[in-house]
Amino acid sequence: MAAEQPSFCADASISSQTVDSVREHFATEDELTEFLVADKKLTDLEGIGNKTAGRLRSWFENEHQELEQKRREQSDAYCRVFVADVAVPDDDDKFYFGFVCPKCEQTNNLVGDPAEFAGRPYACVACGWTPLLDSDVLNKFRADNYPSSTEDDT
Numbered sequence: 001m002a003a004e005q006p007s008f009c010a011d012a013s014i015s016s017q018t019v020d021s022v023r024e025h026f027a028t029e030d031e032l033t034e035f036l037v038a039d040k041k042l043t044d045l046e047g048i049g050n051k052t053a054g055r056l057r058s059w060f061e062n063e064h065q066e067l068e069q070k071r072r073e074q075s076d077a078y079c080r081v082f083v084a085d086v087a088v089p090d091d092d093d094k095f096y097f098g099f100v101c102p103k104c105e106q107t108n109n110l111v112g113d114p115a116e117f118a119g120r121p122y123a124c125v126a127c128g129w130t131p132l133l134d135s136d137v138l139n140k141f142r143a144d145n146y147p148s149s150t151e152d153d154t
């Protein structure tokens with residue numbers, strides 16, 4: 001019966017065939033959000049495929065933006081530390097910066113407009129971990145550090 005469905009299932013457009021599987025793992029919305037904040041994988045759970053996991057995750061990102069923020073802050077999957085004071089070749093006027101690996105704290109140099117790196121995965125040269133460069137943090141870093149960030153050079 002539709003009335004027995006937790007509202008988050010309806011809000012996330014979970015198909016009626018899948019609702020029971022979701023409810024087996026998450027009786028309440030809190031159980032689901034705690035699971036997601038801990039950065040655990042929904043697809044590891046029995047009966048939850050990529051499609052359902054994707055819907056639950058986008059629902060979570062839309063409805064619980066503060067918790068999604070918290071998840072990223074806690075997760076090693078995201079790099080949130082960038083540094084501008086990296087070694088720059090003398091004869092080069094390109095913009096050099098670095099991302100600090102969330103696993104091993106190695107600074108990895110990058111060159112170019114930080115906006116082009118936002119939200120993308122880059123491998124750490126020291127440990128091979130490949131974090132996503134957090135878009136929000138990197139765009140803020142760009143605004144503070146990138147010389148031509150006021151120009152529209154698209």
Ligand SMILES: [Zn+2]
Nearest residue numbers: 101104124127
């Ligand atoms: Zn590393």
